[in-house]
Amino acid sequence: MNKLFLVPLMLLPSLAFAFPIDVTKKLNGAEIVYNTTTIxxxxxxxxxxxxxxxxAQCRVVFVNGPENPRVRNTVVQSGSSSYVTANFNRAVIRLRITLTCNPT
Structure with a gap:
């Protein structure tokens, strides 16, 4: 019986790294769809x-509190997609992303 209670407790650390992500988008006429993920x-x-x-030429700025912002640039061709990632030195509590895209 105790083993049934132990399994959910063991799964808690694997679920603890999910954090909220706020996205501010400036698409400037580009037709962009985005999806965020915590890794x-x-x-x-x-x-x-x-x-x-x-x-579309896109610039992504990842901001995690006091750390320096991580800036990534990418060109996304029509009908394709691109993954952009950022790694931080500290654990993220809340992440703010600014997505700026311009059609080329």
């Missing part, structure tokens, strides 16, 4: 998908 307690990713007719 570990100090790593996150955003999947940028271009559903428009032209390529």
């Amino acid at each position: 570990s307690s100090n790593m996150a990713a955003i999947n940028i998908q271009n559903v428009g007719g032209t390529a």
Whole structure:
């Protein structure tokens, strides 16, 4: 009987690294769809998908509290997607992402 209670307790640390992600988007006419993901307690990713007719140049800024912002640039072709990741030195409590895309 005690083993039934132990299994859920063992799963708690694996669920503890999920943190909220706030995204501010500035698409400037680009037709972009995005999806965010937490990878570990100090790593996150955003999947940028271009559903428009032209390529889009995107800049992603990851901000985690007092650490320096992580800036990533990518060009997403029409009909394709791109994963952009950031790794931090500290555990993330809340992550803020600014997604800026311009059609090319």
